[in-house]
Amino acid sequence: AQKVTQAQTEISVVEKEDVTLDCVYETRDTTYYLFWYKQPPSGELVFLIRRNSFDEQNEISGRYSWNFQKSTSSFNFTITASQVVDSAVYFCALYRGGADGLTFGKGTHLIIQP
Amino acid sequence: NAGVTQTPKFQVLKTGQSMTLQCAQDMNHEYMSWYRQDPGMGLRLIHYSVGAGITDQGEVPNGYNVSRSTTEDFPLRLLSAAPSQTSVYFCASSYSPVNTEAFFGQGTRLTVV
Secondary structure, eight states, rough: OOOOOOOOOEEEETOOOOOOEEEEEEOOOOOOHHHHHHEEOOOEEEEEEEETTTOOEEEEEEEEEEEEEEEGHHHEEESSSSOGGGGGEEEEEEOSTOOOEEEEEEEEEEEEEO | OOOOEOOOSSEEOOOTTTEEEEESSSSOOOOEEEEEEEEETEEEEEOOOEETEEEEESSOTTEEEEOOOOSSSEEEEEESSSSGGGGEEEEEESOOOOOOOOOOOOEEEEEOO
């Protein structure tokens, strides 16, 4: 069975600080996909990124960057120069293929203080 | 650009009542699914469908029924609501279960008293 662990339940930083959200996953599959979603206070789920298991290149999108390391089964998410609008719950998820849906971590509540 | 539409957004039920959460998508997606979100639990898969007429159980299916008579609609039925079903419910759809992100609806906050 697959599992996603987000050990940080809540993180609080001051605006403009950099912050990294950790995600560790477990799966026996060789082909899988990793996701990050943002859930702002309004409650909707916003897709941020998808990465497949064969692509270990790090990705940067503006202030967001993702570090995928198969050796440590981690897919960490870094926000550079955080802003108050980044305050949200962030979920890491794993999809192993087939029709089983996404396996989500429990989420990390990120609080950016002005 | 409607995407995935869920109704209602909020609902309060009494224990034992039944209701249907509606989910519709206009993207011609084959794969649709229902998740529930509970505090500290993340999202857990309830039921899913890989196409019209085909449904299957996810991680937490007990107490819920689904059907998929059309590609567009995937309703979730609670036959006899229980307080343990108090949760936020999300419907999602995607082109296929493979290699694509899911588009999520806005969520339905259900309280069973």
